[in-house]
Amino acid sequence: MKVILLFIVLTPLIGFLINGIFGKWTKPVAGIIAASALGISFILGLFPIWSVLHGHIVEFTYFTWMPFKGLEVPFGLRVDYVSAVMLFVVTFVSWMIHIYSNGYMAGDRGYARYFAYLNLFVTAMLILVLGNNYLLMFVGWEGVGLASYLLIGFWYEKDTAADAGEKAFVVNRIGDAGFIIGILFLIYHFGSVTYSNVFPRAEEVLGYGSTAATIIGLALFVGAVGKSAQFPLYIWLTDAMEGPTPVSSLIHAATMVTAGVYMVARSNAIYSLAPVAQEVVASVGAFTAFYAATMALTHKDIKRILAYSTLSQLGYMFIGVGVGAYWTGMFHLMTHAFFKGLLFLGAGAVMHSMRGLLSIDLMGNLKKYMPQTAILMVIASLAISGIPPFAGFFSKDAILASALEMGHPIIWIVGEVTAFLTAFYMFRFVFNVFYGEEKVEGLYHDLHTHEAPPVMTIPMWVLGILSIVGGWVGIKFGGHIPFEWFVTHTAPTTEVAHEAHYSEALLMGISVTMGLSGILAAWLIYIKKIITADKIANMFKPIYTLLANTYYVDEFVYCCIVKPFWWVSTNFLWKIVDVILIDKGMVDGAGWIAGRVGRGLRLLQTGFVNNYAYWISMGIIILSGWYLVKII
Amino acid sequence: MLTQYMVVSALLIAIGATGVMIRRNFMIVLMSLEIMINGAGLLLITMSYYIGNVSGQVMFLFVAAVAASETAVGLAIAVMMYKRKKSVDINDFSILRK
Numbered sequence: 001m002k003v004i005l006l007f008i009v010l011t012p013l014i015g016f017l018i019n020g021i022f023g024k025w026t027k028p029v030a031g032i033i034a035a036s037a038l039g040i041s042f043i044l045g046l047f048p049i050w051s052v053l054h055g056h057i058v059e060f061t062y063f064t065w066m067p068f069k070g071l072e073v074p075f076g077l078r079v080d081y082v083s084a085v086m087l088f089v090v091t092f093v094s095w096m097i098h099i100y101s102n103g104y105m106a107g108d109r110g111y112a113r114y115f116a117y118l119n120l121f122v123t124a125m126l127i128l129v130l131g132n133n134y135l136l137m138f139v140g141w142e143g144v145g146l147a148s149y150l151l152i153g154f155w156y157e158k159d160t161a162a163d164a165g166e167k168a169f170v171v172n173r174i175g176d177a178g179f180i181i182g183i184l185f186l187i188y189h190f191g192s193v194t195y196s197n198v199f200p201r202a203e204e205v206l207g208y209g210s211t212a213a214t215i216i217g218l219a220l221f222v223g224a225v226g227k228s229a230q231f232p233l234y235i236w237l238t239d240a241m242e243g244p245t246p247v248s249s250l251i252h253a254a255t256m257v258t259a260g261v262y263m264v265a266r267s268n269a270i271y272s273l274a275p276v277a278q279e280v281v282a283s284v285g286a287f288t289a290f291y292a293a294t295m296a297l298t299h300k301d302i303k304r305i306l307a308y309s310t311l312s313q314l315g316y317m318f319i320g321v322g323v324g325a326y327w328t329g330m331f332h333l334m335t336h337a338f339f340k341g342l343l344f345l346g347a348g349a350v351m352h353s354m355r356g357l358l359s360i361d362l363m364g365n366l367k368k369y370m371p372q373t374a375i376l377m378v379i380a381s382l383a384i385s386g387i388p389p390f391a392g393f394f395s396k397d398a399i400l401a402s403a404l405e406m407g408h409p410i411i412w413i414v415g416e417v418t419a420f421l422t423a424f425y426m427f428r429f430v431f432n433v434f435y436g437e438e439k440v441e442g443l444y445h446d447l448h449t450h451e452a453p454p455v456m457t458i459p460m461w462v463l464g465i466l467s468i469v470g471g472w473v474g475i476k477f478g479g480h481i482p483f484e485w486f487v488t489h490t491a492p493t494t495e496v497a498h499e500a501h502y503s504e505a506l507l508m509g510i511s512v513t514m515g516l517s518g519i520l521a522a523w524l525i526y527i528k529k530i531i532t533a534d535k536i537a538n539m540f541k542p543i544y545t546l547l548a549n550t551y552y553v554d555e556f557v558y559c560c561i562v563k564p565f566w567w568v569s570t571n572f573l574w575k576i577v578d579v580i581l582i583d584k585g586m587v588d589g590a591g592w593i594a595g596r597v598g599r600g601l602r603l604l605q606t607g608f609v610n611n612y613a614y615w616i617s618m619g620i621i622i623l624s625g626w627y628l629v630k631i632i
Numbered sequence: 633m634l635t636q637y638m639v640v641s642a643l644l645i646a647i648g649a650t651g652v653m654i655r656r657n658f659m660i661v662l663m664s665l666e667i668m669i670n671g672a673g674l675l676l677i678t679m680s681y682y683i684g685n686v687s688g689q690v691m692f693l694f695v696a697a698v699a700a701s702e703t704a705v706g707l708a709i710a711v712m713m714y715k716r717k718k719s720v721d722i723n724d725f726s727i728l729r730k
Binding site: 607608 | 650652653654655661722725
């Protein structure tokens, strides 16, 4: 088991090395190498998952990575009830997307490079998920950031793609700073970063509601805000859509962006001690869920609609982990990976056959040309809208129900409104792209629009099936919910003093009504056209403009942060600090001093042997005199 | 007795050092060096005898060997110097300065 566990991480790394080093020669088979590496990794991953299902947590330490006095950081891997879920989701969804990429990226110049990066990403993600301590998680955390940067800027000839990669990297750095601060606090308080040392002692060391627990929780959450693109550090995610679509699917929807949720669920022992930090997590999640959903309403670019939707769904996950019902966050993380992965793959299939066109204004009635993609997109959209029996219903309902039970009625209301918006914008997308009539006459004929090849549709079908059945582990079975039972072994739900109880059927009914009415509204507007979208846009002109410009946040950031930063950098850091202090003062100054001193010392070099002998003798006399004085 | 021996060796070293410092003829400098080494050697043997430990005398054998080889090298250098400049005045050889 020890070797198997190591090879789960190593196999994608080997794939990365093969394609990364020998990419020139492996180009025709790069995709096959990468996908099989992931396949092996997935199958190996089933062994520890099986063991965990039977109640044995798998943990091995391979070597001591950083031996310090008072702090020992091991290189160890751990599969417990939380990381087993992540291990399954990451390896499986990655595998599907690797297969899909074989079709999507076919013929691209950087084919081998693409798969090398993709494998590098999975390696880092697995280190993040499987590491048995916070520092190892941080290694993976940075690794996925790097892979994300490389893949967003994959088509680096395009300025927008290169800029988007840079933006993602810089914004993530802000979050990472918070994460590092959190880890340092942990080291300060616990003298260890290993989960098995920290969590059991958390209550005794920190104490319930202590400032230390709150600070650690908030600092770690800053990291999660950056990586999981929550308000206000979400701005990088929509730009990240410049990368290839399978990348958006894998990294910016299914796996990497959920790392923050995983981290909070992982640190449940700390968050359960810090009610303030929990409140912040849940509130930021609820706000982002609603805020991002409103922005998804007006966008016309299919990938950006999905990007905003991802932000919104990540917000739901943070509601789940924030109110203390960690299993609901993990549950939504899993189902979201299935249906959002599928949505992006579907969008990719559309782009593939539309030669990269993205605007919903150009599409319509695509189901005639791409029937399979259309069906799958409807399945995924029903799942995300929370319609039973699709996967999203169970997880979203679990999150909203626990928000209410844990005593957060406002968050519940926001969540329900967002559920309506989610259903509306998803079906706006579906109806505009796959139904209705063709908006541009003869466009499909000119583009030879056709269904995607099987190498792309098969992974989509697999995810499609999981988008239906993936949520069934959340059905009450013999008195308890299997998924809850599973995750709460590692991440027990926070206990609250006044747990409220509501009729489950009533809550489900409200959720489903919200979803259905969203779909109905989209149907009335975009299919029946009882009122056109333009008319509504005109009626709420100011709001529409605000939404279409995504609340001017990018402009705000540019004016208030980037520009002043630029000004200070140019006028102070460059012209004063760099040119005057560093170049003139330190660099030139060091040379000037050395020159002066050298000129003085040169006088000692006479070239006459007698003089040298004289100085040597003097030296000896002075030294021996000094020793003599010391002895006496 | 010890004091006399020590004074003699100190004098030898001082005379040698003075010679090295003030003389310009390379041959004299070499000879002065030789005097210094012998002064040191005398001190070694004296102390060895005084303490009753033979290692000082053994060390003098090594010193003598080193001194012999040093003289050989020194003389070879002197010959080369004379070949180049027809002089053994060490002030003619101040190229290190440049």
